[in-house]
Amino acid sequence: MSGVIEIEGLRKTFHSLRHGRRIAVDGFDLLVEAGQVHGFLGPNGSGKTTTLRALLGLVRADAGRMRVLGADAPEHLPRVAGRVGAIVESPQFFGNFTAYRTLRLLAVAGGVPVRRVDEVLEQVGLGDRGHERVKGYSLGMKQRLAVASALLKRPELLILDEPANGLDPAGIREMRDLTRALAGNGVTVLVSSHILAEIELICDHVTIISRGRRVAAGRVSEVLAGYDRDECLVRADDLPRAEELLRAAGLAVTVAADHLLVGGVPDPALVSRTLGEQGVWVRELAPVRPDLESVFLELTGAGPHPALPRQVDHAPADPAAAPVIDLDVRGVEA
Ligand SMILES: Nc1ncnc2c1ncn2[C@@H]1O[C@H](COP(=O)(O)OP(=O)(O)OP(=O)(O)O)[C@@H](O)[C@H]1O
Numbered sequence: 001m002s003g004v005i006e007i008e009g010l011r012k013t014f015h016s017l018r019h020g021r022r023i024a025v026d027g028f029d030l031l032v033e034a035g036q037v038h039g040f041l042g043p044n045g046s047g048k049t050t051t052l053r054a055l056l057g058l059v060r061a062d063a064g065r066m067r068v069l070g071a072d073a074p075e076h077l078p079r080v081a082g083r084v085g086a087i088v089e090s091p092q093f094f095g096n097f098t099a100y101r102t103l104r105l106l107a108v109a110g111g112v113p114v115r116r117v118d119e120v121l122e123q124v125g126l127g128d129r130g131h132e133r134v135k136g137y138s139l140g141m142k143q144r145l146a147v148a149s150a151l152l153k154r155p156e157l158l159i160l161d162e163p164a165n166g167l168d169p170a171g172i173r174e175m176r177d178l179t180r181a182l183a184g185n186g187v188t189v190l191v192s193s194h195i196l197a198e199i200e201l202i203c204d205h206v207t208i209i210s211r212g213r214r215v216a217a218g219r220v221s222e223v224l225a226g227y228d229r230d231e232c233l234v235r236a237d238d239l240p241r242a243e244e245l246l247r248a249a250g251l252a253v254t255v256a257a258d259h260l261l262v263g264g265v266p267d268p269a270l271v272s273r274t275l276g277e278q279g280v281w282v283r284e285l286a287p288v289r290p291d292l293e294s295v296f297l298e299l300t301g302a303g304p305h306p307a308l309p310r311q312v313d314h315a316p317a318d319p320a321a322a323p324v325i326d327l328d329v330r331g332v333e334a
Contacts, residue, residue, distance in 0.1 A: 003067075004157050004188045005032040005055065010064035012050050012212075024050040026212035028064070032190050032205070034156075037183040039203035039220070040192040041292075043300050047212040048192040052088050052161050069157060082110075085150030086159040087143075095135030099126055099145050102134060103152065112152045120148040124178055140171025147178060158182060160191045164198050176202055200292045210300035220292065227290040227298065232268050234260045234275075235284035242280050249274045261288065 007030040014022045025047040032038045042048050053059040055066050057074025066073040069080040077084075093102050103117040121130040124144040134142065143163060150158060160179070164172045172195075179202050183189050193199050199206055199220075206223055208216040216223050235258065236242040243260055246253050251271075252263040265271055272282050 006067040039199035039206040042209035085155035088161040100130040231288040
C-alpha cells in the first residue's frame, strides 16, 4: 500500500479496574491517498478517536502498522510533523489572549514566520476578528482558530477529529466551507465524524468503522453503488392489485402504508408496463438510491453482529493516556 496515511491491522485494548478489558480498535485498516478528502465515519464509541490518537502517538497501540507521509508512526512522526496538522478533540485556548497573539506565540515556537499569522487568520475567515480576545469567541470561531493553528506550517495533511461537534448549523457550514477550501488548495484531509450528511457533503472517499473494525471503504459513490438494490417506490390507483401483479412478475415487493417498494428493477419501465398491461395505473414511480445514512445504518446496525461478539460502549476516556510524541496536535478542551 502507498498513501498519505496507511494503517494496517491496528489494535488497541483498554484495561481499567472499573470497566475491565475493552477492545476499542480491532484489526482496523485505513488508506488515505494524496489529495483525498477522506471521511472517517462511525457511530459513537466505534474507535475513531482511538485510531487517530494511536496514529499521532497520543495512545500506544497494541499491534498494527501505521505510516504517515511515508514515516512509520508514531516512532518517526517527528520527521514529518511539520507537514501534518491535526486537531483531536475540542480546541482550548487562553481566553485572555487574542487569536493573533495565540497564533503568534505558536508561530514563534514552531519557527514559522510571523507574517503567516495574518494569512491563516484570513484563510479561516477570522481576518477581521483576530484582535479580539478568544473568550469572546463562539465555539465555531474557536474551532476555526484551532484550524488556523494547524495551518501555520502549511501542512500537506490535515487531520480533523469531529470538527462539527457541538457547532450550530452556521458553525457546521463554516467548517464545511473551510474544509472544502483547504481541499481545493491541495491539502489532503482526513475528517472523522458521526454526522453522515457532513461526510456526504464534504468527502470524496470514506472509511466506515464499526466496533473497531473497518466495514466499508472507498470512493463515496462506489460505496453507495455497492448498496444500490435497484429499488423503486411505486404508488398506484389499486395498491393491493399492484402488489399482486408485481409479485406474480417475480419482483420482490415490500408493502408500506401508501406505497410499495419494489426491488431488483434496473429499469422502472418494467413496473409501469407490468401494471399498465393489467389496467392498474401508476401514480408515482421513483428510483430509490441508497444514501450514506442507509448504508451506514445497515453496516453499523445498533444490534450486536453475529460475527462480532463484542460490544464497545461510551465510557469516558482515560485521562492517564499521556502523549508520547510532541506533534503539532491541538487536542484540548473547550
Ligand atoms: N482511554 C480510554 N480508556 C478506556 N476506554 C477507552 C479509552 N478511550 C476510548 N475508550 C473506549 O474505546 C471505545 C472507542 O472509543 P473512541 O473514543 O475511540 O470512539 P469514537 O468512535 O471516537 O466515539 P465518539 O464518536 O463518541 O467520539 C469506547 O468503548 C471507549 O469507551
